Amino acid sequence: MEQRDYLKRQIDQIGVVLGYLIAYLLNLKTGTIDSIGVEKVRQVLNSEFDIDIDTFLTCKFEDIIHILNKKGFDYEDINKLVEILVIIADNMNTNNSKKNALYQLCLKLDEYIIKESSTFSFERHFRMEQIKKYVSNTTF
Numbered sequence: 341m342e343q344r345d346y347l348k349r350q351i352d353q354i355g356v357v358l359g360y361l362i363a364y365l366l367n368l369k370t371g372t373i374d375s376i377g378v379e380k381v382r383q384v385l386n387s388e389f390d391i392d393i394d395t396f397l398t399c400k401f402e403d404i405i406h407i408l409n410k411k412g413f414d415y416e417d418i419n420k421l422v423e424i425l426v427i428i429a430d431n432m433n434t435n436n437s438k439k440n441a442l443y444q445l446c447l448k449l450d451e452y453i454i455k456e457s458s459t460f461s462f463e464r465h466f467r468m469e470q471i472k473k474y475v476s477n478t479t480f
Contacts, residue, residue: 354413381424391407415459418452426471429446451468
């Protein structure tokens with residue numbers, strides 16, 4: 341029983357930190373998100389969850405899911421992480437291959453959530469459509 345309570349607190353803590361990062365990015369989004377803001381978010385992801393975005397972009401998708409599951413991420417947490425990654429990608433240089441790769445990762449994570457959970461989200465669906473539109477219009 342005590343173990344379950346500990347795990348629930350850990351999962352709740354993940355949600356709180358991810359929520360903080362989303363709120364931070366949304367506050368920055370009212371102005372412009374500069375490289376300092378993005379770097380701060382990267383640092384928090386790295387220090388709190390040991391998640392390095394650049395490493396994620398080079399990993400196999402199955403490994404990413406394994407890492408997130410091992411860290412206690414549930415579908416809601418993965419959804420919040422996708423929101424963060426989309427905001428970061430939105431503020432990268434246009435027609436950047438890294439930006440495209442980050443969007444592709446976001447799509448895969450969203451598709452994973454849809455496949456594995458029983459929850460439908462209009463916001464997620466809209467986000468996926470926007471990403472697909474960007475990716476299909478991008479040429480390198």
